[in-house]
Amino acid sequence: MDVTSLVAKSVRQAREAKKLTLDGAAAATGVSRSMLAQIEKGEVNPTISVLWKIANGYKVSFTSLVEDRQPGVEVLHQGEPLAEDEGRYLNYPLFPFQDQTRFETYRIVIQPEGALKAQPHLKGSSEYITVFAGQVEITVDKESFALSQGDSIRFPCDVPHGYRNPGTEPAELSMLIYYGD
Incomplete structure (x- = not known):
């Protein structure tokens, strides 16, 4: 899965887990409703600063928004930064x-x-x-x-x-x- 799609899925799941509307998410994170909607649709690749605002607003770790979690042994190959x-x-x-x-x-x-x-x-x-x-x-x-x-x-x-x-x-x-x- 590419980074943009992974971020879109993770940001949407984190918002839904917190039971936030897009308006509520915007208030919690300081990221505009329209930007959050674009991120969740995979239309934009957010900056690191925007992802940190989302992570802090949702009270989740940064990597929970950018990594695909797999159980067991993991070998990491350099991906997209x-x-x-x-x-x-x-x-x-x-x-x-x-x-x-x-x-x-x-x-x-x-x-x-x-x-x-x-x-x-x-x-x-x-x-x-x-x-x-x-x-x-x-x-x-x-x-x-x-x-x-x-x-x-x-x-x-x-x-x-x-x-x-x-x-x-x-x-x-x-x-x-x-x-x-």
């Missing part, structure tokens, strides 16, 4: 949230000068990031941290935060988001 910042910030969803693990993982590639300002995630959640290549600047609630290859950071992500590549080479990161109790 979700793009932001005119393609300079690429998010490759990996392992989706599961109730027993309470986390989800991503591979992030940020081109030079690429950036993403992230919305706060669910209360009590934390991010764990390791830089495998390049440089990245992580901002957490107005404080900035410079990381290079081999560096890692953990921070509460229920506050405004962001990622930026100040270097001249692509930055490659591993991101784990843990959802507390």
Whole structure:
């Protein structure tokens, strides 16, 4: 299933599980009714920021909106990324949230000068990031941290935060988001 169709199905199922009308969903997420309808019909491929608004509004994990859940052993092959910042910030969803693990993982590639300002995630959640290549600047609630290859950071992500590549080479990161109790 392609990403647009998967997102359409998952967003519709999440809304219906919450017993929300499109108007109620728009109020909960801050995403317009017409945009939600287009997403659910598979007419548009939403940005990462829009998907985070939907996930936070529905109080579900981000990956529950972008991953097809299959039981048992999973081998992941690189799929289509979700793009932001005119393609300079690429998010490759990996392992989706599961109730027993309470986390989800991503591979992030940020081109030079690429950036993403992230919305706060669910209360009590934390991010764990390791830089495998390049440089990245992580901002957490107005404080900035410079990381290079081999560096890692953990921070509460229920506050405004962001990622930026100040270097001249692509930055490659591993991101784990843990959802507390």
